[in-house]
Amino acid sequence: MVQNIIDVRNLSKSFDISSKEPGLKGTIKHFFKRQTKSLKVIKDISFEIKEGEIVGFLGANGAGKTTILKMLCGLIYPSEGSILVSGYLPFRRKENFLKNITLIMGQKQQLIWDLPPIESFYLNASIYDLDKFEAKKRIKKLSEMLEIDEELFIPVRKLSLGQRMKSELLAALMHEPNILFLDEPTLGLDINAQRNLRKFLQKYNNETNATICLTSHYMKDITSLCKRVICVHEGAISYDGKLDLLLKKLSPVKEILIVCRSEEDAIKLENSGFTVKNKIKNEITLKIENNSITSSLKTILNNFDIEDLFINEPPIDEVIGKVLIKKDYDI
Amino acid sequence: MIFNLFNRKIFTLLKVQYSNMLEYRVEIALWAISGIIPFFMLNIWTNNNLNESINISDVMLSRYFLCAFFVRQFSVVWVVFSFEEDSLMGKVSPYLIQPLNPFFRYFAQHLAEQITRFPFALIIAFFFFIFNPESIWIPNLGILLLSIVSTFLSFLIQFLIQSIVACLCFWTEKASSIERMLFIPTLFLSGLLAPVVSFPEYVKSWIYLTPFPYLIDFPANLLSGNETNISRGLSMQIIWIFLLFPLFKKIWIEGTKKYTAMGS
Secondary structure, three states, rough: OOOOOEEEEEEEEEEEEEEEEOOOHHHHHHHHHEEEEEEEEEEEEEEEEEEOOEEEEOOOOOOOOOHHHHHHHOOOOEEEEEEEEOOOHHHHOHHHOOOEEEEEEEEOOOOOOOHHHHHHHHHHHHOOOOOOOHHHHHHHHHHHOOOOOOHHOOOOHHHHHHHHHHHHHHHHHHOOOOEEEEOOOOOOOOOHHHHHHHHHHHHHHHHHHEEEEOOOOHHHHHHOOOEEEEEEEEEEEEEEHHHHHHHHHOOOOEEEEEEEOHHHHHHHHHOOEEEEEEEEEEEEEEEEEEHHHHHHHHHHHHHOOOOEEEEEEEOOHHHHHHHHHOOOOOO | HHHHHHHHHHHHHHHHHHHHHHHHHHHHHHHHHOOOOHHHHHHOOOOOOOOHOOOOOOHHHHHHHHHHHHHHHHOOHHHHHHHHHHHHOOOOOOOOHHHOOHHHHHHHHHHHHHHHHHHHHHHHHHHHHHHHHHOOOOHHHHHHHHHHHHHHHHHHHHHHHHHHHOOOOOOOOOOHHHHHHHHHHHHHHHHOOOOOOOOOOOHHHOOOOOOOOOOOHHHHHHHHHOOHHHHHHHHHHHHHHHHHHHHHHHHHHHHHHHHHOOOO
């Protein structure tokens, strides 16, 4: 049986936020009497993640996804509740725990800006107690997987965003962590770079059985990597389960465009009891529920003279967009 | 073995930071030149014959200020500014989840800069001796070694003081403004503007209880051959390090609990 590697119970996090009214009056007031309030950004959440799982955290901006990742990796201290990651309390930041994890933030970098990435790699190797031979071996292996070579010897400031991101990944994975926290790792990358990164992460997961917690606003990252998603809405979990179940729930109907041999056939089909979205000459679009697709298509093909048909999936971004604004999904 | 591993981390950090510093060699040369306050002070002292009041000859005074310049070059600390910026920009976050305290990075950065500064400081000293040939002297090896040790201890004290202030970033965000409050006593009581011996007796007795005279005055007096109590100076430096280190550790542990990973 696969073990839980992350166990979160009744976790909450509050931040003290100070607010200021606009203008000079507000500035003076803010100077003498600062208004601060405690804002609960994570509200009593619980979940477990199994070893080797890739889990996507979905939510609108400010929903609390990144705060959850920061607590899981020990960067910030929880206000209430408990977190166990690989048997450790993350915020204690014990050396063995830190050697087991990595955090990659799309907007933040750990590479030394004015030096080639290779210098940062060797520095990381010594920080993680890797000897030079082992470090060389891992750099070679990871650079092959990431398809970077000459870039390793060019100062970071002269690299493109994609090359930099690959180098960041290499630096973050040199110590072969078995838990990866990825906060929008494909942010700002072009389509090819995004695809390569996804391919790499999948390969890394397959080869090392690493657990990956991922947040991304690019739905392709989520759909191609994560079987399970945790949706966060205003600091609370609105859905935790399989991605395909969520998609089925959110879009229970498929649209099917049918091209009939003649307009008469299209009229016959229009009056046959199916839900029609629209009809233009011999082309008719039907809305059919997911669970009756097979039987409905059988009926149509047996009883009508059909030239062609297309099944249209609703755009994934549109479907997931619904999750971001809804509080609860009971599936 | 643990010591070796630890050494390897520090050595690699130093190597990398030194390469990084060499990228900024022009800036470092300018920083070295900007540290010539002691020479201005020497000019003020000698032009106004102020040294007569404290029974120090012109030659010994010029040696003192040259040594003050050297000690300052190798003990200047700016960790509060670096840490504040990194903390506000969220750059500390990746370092916080590595198995090495981020302050070791700043420590290595400072040491690497000191190594980079060294040739520039020597050039400045060379020109100083051209204009003040009577000040040329060769300290004996024992004194030179003790001066190097005490300059390093001075650097450690300043690094710990600033690191403690830097950790206040976890509470106030603008810790550098608190550092400004320390700048005034550091400037006046450290011996940068005037040797501490020039202060009235009752003030001196208080000053020697603070860490400030051990930052520049003591190592500069030691190196220049002026009269100084070596055992008291070194002991006080070590005592201050032993007092400041646990305080830093405590404030670091409490501070990281407050960290909000801003800017990321």
